[in-house]
Amino acid sequence: MRFIYKQPLWLSHAIIHVCCFFLLIFFFFFYPLILPLFHFANTTTPTTRTSKTSVMGLFLSRNLACKFIYPFLFSKRVSKDLFPKQLENMMSLVSPRTGRHLQRYDQGCRQVVGCIPYRYKNNGTKDKELEVLVISAQKGHGMQFPKGGWEIDESMEQAALRETVEEAGVIGSVESNLGKWYYKSKRQPIMHEGYMFPLLVKKELDNWPEMNTRKRRWMTVTEAKEICPYTWMKEALDVLVMRQNQLHSKKDVDMCRL
Structure with missing residues (x-):
């Protein structure tokens, strides 16, 4: 009698899961590097396109990892910072966006968006413990908050x-808009329309795209207002401080009611 081997159902499921696992690993590590190659030959600005697709790939890979790979791979005994650390190292190889071909304009005004990264020293909640992160200007002197063109x-x-x-x-977490300001460009005879957002910092990267051209420094609100040359950024910082004071006052009132 001829013997017919039947593969167990559990073994088939195991093979499928293993294949899916390695497929996710492949996209997680190599998608940010492979994607730019498909666009390189069809663009007149390869550096710009490559940098944009690389950034898109990195963020997509991070999202895929957070939703699908992390819960499947890691137990309580394994550090959950393993893959994010590798992504941070890759971030240093990604070029920042360049060029103005995707830039937004509103009635001739270039639209600029920035952030005020902040944290509370020693995990406090008082205004005097509020710290903000400033960066050195790429061209010129002084310190400022991160900003750039909205595309x-x-x-x-x-x-x-x-x-x-x-x-x-x-x-970190981008919070609600602090406001809109108009200011004149230092290099071009045009007006800029600037928007600023608070960003509650959750993680500082060891490697980032402009780490070789900019310095970053945590300082108090008073120090930041003294060193920043932009009036509109100082006004945005005042709005942030006022908002945080109101938030903490409301929390104090709620605690008293309890």
């Missing part, structure tokens, strides 16, 4: 986070 392929919040990651190398 047509991203939301305002995405632009604010992107500029902060590129220039300051920090990641």
